[in-house]
Amino acid sequence: MNSNLLVIIAASAVFYGTPILFAALGELITERSGVLNLGVEGMMLIGAVTGVWASQHVPGTSWFVVLASIVIGATAGGLVAALHAFLVITLRTNQTVSGLAITIFAGGLGLSSYFANVWNVAAKPASHPIRVLDVAGLADTPIIGPILFHQTILTYFSWLLVVVCTIYLFHTRIGMQLRAVGESPQTADAMGINVVKYRYIHTIIGGILAGVGGVYYSLAIVPTWVDGMTKGAGWIAIALVIFGFWRPDLTLAGAYLFGAMQSLSLTLKARNVHINGDILDALPFVMTIVVLVAVSSGWAHKRIGAPAALGQPYEREER
Amino acid sequence: MFEINWGAMNQEVAVRMTGIVKRFPGVVANDGVNFEARVGEVHALLGENGAGKSTLSNVLTGLYRPDEGTTELNGVQVSLASPRDALSAGIGMVHQHFRLVPTFTVAENIVLGEKNKNLLINASEVCARVEQLSTRYGLAVDPRARVWQLSVGEQQRVEILKVLYRGAKVLILDEPTAVLTPQEADTLFATLRAMAKEGRTVIFISHKLEEVMAVSDRVTVLRGGKTVGTVETLSTSTRDLARLMVGRELVFDRVVRVGMSEPSNPVLEVSNISAYDDRGNIAVADVSFVVGRGEIVGVAGVSGNGQRELAEVLGGMRPVIAGGFEVAGIKVTAGKVRQSIKAGVAHIPEDRLHTGLAASHSVEDNLVLKSYRHKPVSKFSVIQRKIIRRHAVELIERYDVKTPDSATPVRLLSGGNVQKVLLAREFSADPRVLVAASPTRGLDVGAIEGVRKRIVEAADRGVGVLIISEDLEELLSMSDRILVMYEGRIIGDVPTVQATREAIGLLMGGIVTANTGISNAGITEPQS
Numbered sequence: 001m002n003s004n005l006l007v008i009i010a011a012s013a014v015f016y017g018t019p020i021l022f023a024a025l026g027e028l029i030t031e032r033s034g035v036l037n038l039g040v041e042g043m044m045l046i047g048a049v050t051g052v053w054a055s056q057h058v059p060g061t062s063w064f065v066v067l068a069s070i071v072i073g074a075t076a077g078g079l080v081a082a083l084h085a086f087l088v089i090t091l092r093t094n095q096t097v098s099g100l101a102i103t104i105f106a107g108g109l110g111l112s113s114y115f116a117n118v119w120n121v122a123a124k125p126a127s128h129p130i131r132v133l134d135v136a137g138l139a140d141t142p143i144i145g146p147i148l149f150h151q152t153i154l155t156y157f158s159w160l161l162v163v164v165c166t167i168y169l170f171h172t173r174i175g176m177q178l179r180a181v182g183e184s185p186q187t188a189d190a191m192g193i194n195v196v197k198y199r200y201i202h203t204i205i206g207g208i209l210a211g212v213g214g215v216y217y218s219l220a221i222v223p224t225w226v227d228g229m230t231k232g233a234g235w236i237a238i239a240l241v242i243f244g245f246w247r248p249d250l251t252l253a254g255a256y257l258f259g260a261m262q263s264l265s266l267t268l269k270a271r272n273v274h275i276n277g278d279i280l281d282a283l284p285f286v287m288t289i290v291v292l293v294a295v296s297s298g299w300a301h302k303r304i305g306a307p308a309a310l311g312q313p314y315e316r317e318e319r
Numbered sequence: 320m321f322e323i324n325w326g327a328m329n330q331e332v333a334v335r336m337t338g339i340v341k342r343f344p345g346v347v348a349n350d351g352v353n354f355e356a357r358v359g360e361v362h363a364l365l366g367e368n369g370a371g372k373s374t375l376s377n378v379l380t381g382l383y384r385p386d387e388g389t390t391e392l393n394g395v396q397v398s399l400a401s402p403r404d405a406l407s408a409g410i411g412m413v414h415q416h417f418r419l420v421p422t423f424t425v426a427e428n429i430v431l432g433e434k435n436k437n438l439l440i441n442a443s444e445v446c447a448r449v450e451q452l453s454t455r456y457g458l459a460v461d462p463r464a465r466v467w468q469l470s471v472g473e474q475q476r477v478e479i480l481k482v483l484y485r486g487a488k489v490l491i492l493d494e495p496t497a498v499l500t501p502q503e504a505d506t507l508f509a510t511l512r513a514m515a516k517e518g519r520t521v522i523f524i525s526h527k528l529e530e531v532m533a534v535s536d537r538v539t540v541l542r543g544g545k546t547v548g549t550v551e552t553l554s555t556s557t558r559d560l561a562r563l564m565v566g567r568e569l570v571f572d573r574v575v576r577v578g579m580s581e582p583s584n585p586v587l588e589v590s591n592i593s594a595y596d597d598r599g600n601i602a603v604a605d606v607s608f609v610v611g612r613g614e615i616v617g618v619a620g621v622s623g624n625g626q627r628e629l630a631e632v633l634g635g636m637r638p639v640i641a642g643g644f645e646v647a648g649i650k651v652t653a654g655k656v657r658q659s660i661k662a663g664v665a666h667i668p669e670d671r672l673h674t675g676l677a678a679s680h681s682v683e684d685n686l687v688l689k690s691y692r693h694k695p696v697s698k699f700s701v702i703q704r705k706i707i708r709r710h711a712v713e714l715i716e717r718y719d720v721k722t723p724d725s726a727t728p729v730r731l732l733s734g735g736n737v738q739k740v741l742l743a744r745e746f747s748a749d750p751r752v753l754v755a756a757s758p759t760r761g762l763d764v765g766a767i768e769g770v771r772k773r774i775v776e777a778a779d780r781g782v783g784v785l786i787i788s789e790d791l792e793e794l795l796s797m798s799d800r801i802l803v804m805y806e807g808r809i810i811g812d813v814p815t816v817q818a819t820r821e822a823i824g825l826l827m828g829g830i831v832t833a834n835t836g837i838s839n840a841g842i843t844e845p846q847s
Contacts, residue, residue, distance in 0.1 A: 042801075145442055171439050171440060172438050172439055173433075173435060173437070173438060173439075173440055174438075174442065176423075176427060176431065176440060177431065177432060179420075179422075179423075180420050180423065180432075181423055182430050183420045183421070184418070184419070184420045184421075186418055187418040187420050187428075187431070188420075188431070188432070189402055190382075190402045190412065190414070190418040191379075191406070191431045191432030192401070192402055192403030192406050192407070192432045192482075193403075193431070193432045194403075223464070231554070277410070305422070308421070308422070316382060
C-alpha cells in the first residue's frame, strides 16, 4: 500500500517541501516587518555550501556534526541577511535592488560557488548527511507512515516552527508589534516601538531560516554540493509567502504543493511513467508565475493582507 | 528616559519650552520659540502653515531633536530623544494624519507598544479596559471594530483614547478639526474641556481663528518660526489674532465678480455618474448636477465622501460604472484623460506635486505638459525648446511665479508658486470647465488670495468652475451654489446666499432635516 503512487507523491511533497517551507517562513517573518528580501535564493545557497563544509570539517559524533552543520548554515544565512538589513534599513537603499544584488552576488555563479571551489567541498559527498528517521517505529504504518513518520528531523522542526510562528504573530505582544511595524511604521514609532530594531531582528531571522533551508538541500536532499543546487527554491519561497497570504499555516500547505510538483518528475520517472521531464520540472515555476500574476493585481493586494509598508524604507525625520 | 512625577503637581506650568531652534536644510523652522502651557488649560498654538507649529510639536513629542533650546516638563528639564521618551514622560500626540494601523482592531491599536509582562494578549481583557476608558471620557467607540471600518471622527477618538490609555498628562492635537464636521468638532471641544478640567494640559494646534476662540484658555501665536506672543482668549478677538498671525490686517470678504454666471447656459452637465474608489467600493453614487457658463459651484463635504473621486472622473483619471458627462453639449468618454483635456476640462488635482505636476521636471516642461503633442510646442514629434522657453517666460511673468528661472525643478518652488504653475498651465489651454480640488490647501494667506483671484477671473471669462474644498469659508466666499456630498451622494444643493455654516455643516454630517434652513427643493433630484 505504501508503494501506492499517491502515497509516494505525498511523502515526497513533504520531503521536498520542507526546505521551501523554512525559506518561506523566514521570508514571511521578514515581510511582516515591512522588509522585502529578494535575496532568499542567495542566502539558501550560502547556507547550503557552509552546511556541506561543516559536515566535512566539524569533528564529532554524527548527531553533533549534523547539528553543527545546521547551525553554521543558518548563521551564514543570517549574516547575509544582516548585510541586506544594513543596506535597506540603515542605508535605506531600494529593497528590490539590494535583494536582487544579494542573490546574484551570493547565488548560482557567485560567492557560494567560490566558497565551494576554495573549500573544495564538491570533491566528496557530505560526511554526515541528514537522514530520514523512523519515528517511533511508525514509518511502515499504512499511508500515513511514509508521509508523517519517515522524514528528517528538520521536517519535524518545521512543523513546530509553523505553530510557533502562528502564536508569535497573532497571539503575542511582540508579534502584534511586529505586524504594526510592517503595516504602519509611523504608528509603531509613535507608540514607542523601535522600528529599526524590529526590522533588523526579523530580517536576520528570515536569513537564518533561509540558511536552514539551504542546508536541507545540501545535506538531506542531495548530500553533496552542486553549484546552484537550490534551483530557484528561494524564488518559490518568496511567491509562497504571497500565496499563503502571509500566514504560516497556509504557507505550509503551499510549500507541500510546490514540493509535490518539484518531486513529480523524479517520482514519475522512477515509476516508468513517461511524461516530458522538462515540462514537469518547469511546473513549480509556471505555478509561481501564475500565483504572482493572480495575487499581484491591485484588487487582490488590498484584500489578502500584504503588510501595507512592505518594501518601504522608514525614515523618521522627514521633511 | 524620563519618568516625570506628575503626581506632585506643585508646578503651575506643565510645559515650558525656551529658545527652541530647529533648522532644516534651507529653512529655519523654529527660530528661538518660547512656549509655556499651564496645568489644566487648553492652550492653542496658532499660526499659518509654515509658521513652525508642527515643528514645535514634533520637538515636544521627541520626533525632532532641537538644535538649540530647552524643554521643561512639570519643572524638570528633559531631553526627549524619541516618541517613546515623550510618551513615558506623559506627552501624547494626536496627529493630523492618524497614527493607526488600519487592519488592527481599536483595542489592538490602543494597547500597541504598551509595556506589559504578559507575553500573550488577552483580547477580552484588553477590550474591557478600553471600554472602561471610553465610557469615562464619553469617547464612544467599539473596541472590537477594525480601524479601517471606522469613520474619521471615530478614528480620532481612538487616537485620543490611545494617548489617554498611556496616561498622557499633556495632549497635543494637531489640526484636529480638519477632518470633522462642525458638529463633530463641537463634541471634540467638549471632550478637550473635560480633560483640561481633570488637570491635564491640552495643546491645540490650529490655524482656524473661530476654533481657537471657542476652545482655548490662552493662545500662543507663531509667525515665521518665531513666537509673536501669548494672549488670554477672553481678552482677545478673532481680528486681533488674525493680525498677530499674519502680521497685517486681513479682510475676509466675499469676492467681487465682474462677469455674469449663467446657470441656464450649461458648460458641464453631469448625469447619474457612479464610480469606485481605489479599494473598489462605491465612492460616487448616482451624482447629477449642472455647472453653467461663468458659474462657480462649490462642493462641500468631509473628506472621503467621494469628492476626490468625482473630480478624478471629470479630469478623465477615473472610469465610471454608470452615467457620464457632457462639456458644452459634447459627450466626453469617461476614464480617458486626453478626452477630458480635448473637451476643455482643466483639472487642478488635490495632490498638486504628484498628480498635478512632474515634481522633478522644470517649470517650463511642466507648463507644456498638456500641449506638447501639438504645434507649435512640438513639430514632427520634436520638442521646440525655444518656443517652450518663450512660452514659460511669458506665463511666469503673467502669473507672477517666483522662480530663479524657467529651468528650475517645480519641487524646489514654494507651495503657492507650485499652484501658480499649475494654474498657468491649466488656464493657458483656454478651458471651458475648471475642476479644482482643494486649490488653496496648505498655502499661506497671500497665496490663497492670489489663487482665488485667478479662479474668479476665469469664471468672469465664462469658464464653469467646480471647486471641491473642505474649507467652508472658502466655498461661502467664492461660489454661487454649494453642493454637499455625503457618502458619495449629493444631498444638498444650496444657493450660497441662502447658505449658513450650520446648515451646510449638518448636511456634511449627512443630516437632512426640515429645519436645516434648506428648502426641500434644494435637495437635488437626478437631473436628466
